[in-house]
Amino acid sequence: MLFQRINRSDPEKVFMVVKAGENLLAGRPVCIQFTGTDDGLIGMLANAAGDGASTVGIADGAIASGGYGLVQVFGFRSSAKVLGASNFSVNQHAILNVMHASSGGLSMSVSIGAATAMAPMFIAAVSASSTLTTAYYDMPIFIRGL
Secondary structure, eight states, X not given: OEEOOOOSSSOOEEEEEEEBSSOBXXXXXXXXXXXXXXXXXXXXXXXXGGGGGGEEEEESSOBOTTOEEEEEEEEEEEEEEEEOSSOBOTTOOXXXXXXXXXXXXXXXXXXXXXXXXXOOSEEEOOSSOBOOOSSEEEEEXXXXXX
């Protein structure tokens, strides 16, 4: 893991290094799949129904299959791919869940006030109203994957 040095001008972030089992896209959720090779840890796009529980964070940049790259597991991220099915209001801080789509992404689950079971991994960090379409949208988020 890579921990950013604490400073006043840039929010704290934590990254982990993963080996990509397939092409990983920047700003999309990454899950870990356990295999018999590479110490059992391979980073894959989180795009299937069972991937939500093994999601570790958001790919910092595109990572080619077989290559190594960074996945952000904690902290503020200025851009993640979110599918906008509804509008995000000022200071709503909606909980985002991993989508089960071909290229992965996040979608709104519930507002932060409606969360009851456990702390969410991804929270929308919207400071102004955002009118969303049904296409992918680059949205600031906060990641709590540790």
